[in-house]
């Protein structure tokens with residue numbers, strides 16, 4: 217079957233069409249990658265300062281037109297305008313940080329040559345990869361891909377970006393805005409389209425794929441990239457826990473955890489889906505969070521589910537929990553009311569239920585009372601995912617955080633790492649591998665090159681067929697002395 221020439225973008229709130237964009241073909245993907253590859257040489261030659269100028273001008277442009285961008289985000293995702301604006305603000309902060317700091321973190325790193333090579337000078341270079349293919353999701357269609365786009369460009373790469381088919385207008389706007397700033401650069405192309413367009417990008421001559429999306433799609437992408445050993449950065453899903461200790465500020469914890477669970481209609485990769493609360497404060501916490509949840513207004517505090525088919529997934533998780541004996545503290549087994557999902561908080565939900573073991577990606581939360589923080593840690597870690605977590609404790613916050621198997625933890629706060637450009641972002645286990653943001657995020661889009669150069673000649677040369685017995689005996693003695 218031939219590929220459709222266009223994809224249509226709809227408003228999830230109204231169901232109305234809001235735009236049409238090309239469904240980029242594999243042939244066009246290959247052309248774009250070839251153009252980006254050719255232009256990347258000039259981009260690399262600009263150096264950190266040259267690229268910084270352009271990327272900061274882009275950040276300036278986006279910040280000046282943030283209302284325009286936020287309006288498209290709100291329209292295509294269904295999220296409130298205020299949330300869309302906040303998302304764009306954080307994305308610009310990352311772009312600006314990457315532009316300003318790439319030179320600092322990617323400059324040559326001098327290394328000690330060691331005793332055996334004391335006559336050599338040694339350093340490591342961080343070289344751009346070439347062309348990075350970025351495949352993005354719809355839930356944070358500016359913030360999430362920008363974590364790869366900005367860092368890859370700042371590191372000296374060209375980028376071909378395939379936005380989600382649910383938010384092509386946002387991707388298109390980003391491409392147009394960059395081209396207004398640097399019309400001749402040819403280093404940032406946006407290829408709108410569906411999964412086939414993404415698949416074509418993974419098979420193209422890109423030098424790395426930076427993927428953000430579900431773990432199921434991530435596995436397909438990793439398999440496709442394996443054919444050419446194309447490296448992949450995987451930012452996938454999770455079912456993140458919050459751990460509530462008995463000595464924490466319960467009111468603050470309830471307020472923040474509720475927001476982390478339900479903002480953006482629960483469609484946040486690092487959103488909280490499970491709570492493990494100390495039994496001494498479980499009743500107090502549950503009562504407080506339920507009271508706050510009952511004050512939420514759907515359509516005002518969060519919007520419609522962006523992807524209609526996700527509603528069936530959320531519904532199946534809620535119904536599965538109900539079947540397994542869940543008690544509904546807020547909401548009910550019928551919380552899914554298309555295109556919205558009502559706030560839903562459940563207790564007595566078994567760990568093996570879909571709601572606890574799989575990513576729900578809706579405004580739902582399970583709460584379980586635990587006898588000790590050790591039990592909470594064990595339950596938090598029992599997941600196949602390991603993206604992020606939130607810990608609430610006055611005395612033991614960092615001690616608990618250290619024992620969690622995940623890439624990011626907020627102590628006495630939620631999601632704080634997202635708006636901190638210096639901090640690496642990413643997960644472990646089936647939540648993915650590799651890091652965006654921070655120095656690690658810049659290095660993710662480079663390869664290291666070891667450069668060792670002769671500084672001065674010494675009489676004992678190892679790297680020759682003319683090596684003498686005297687040299688052999690000297691190096692043997694030297695290593696024995698060094699390891700006494």
Ligand code: NAD
Nearest residue numbers: 352353354379380410411414415429430433451452453485
């Ligand atoms: P998805 O996996 O359905 O799609 C993501 C992207 O992959 C889309 O652009 C899609 O077109 C593309 N795609 C689909 N099939 C493909 C294939 N075979 N080859 C190449 N590309 C393909 O994810 P989604 O529904 O758009 O996003 C939600 C998911 O993203 C959630 O699981 C969420 O947790 C995750 N997410 C993770 C992070 C993170 O940083 N870890 C951030 C945001 C979202």
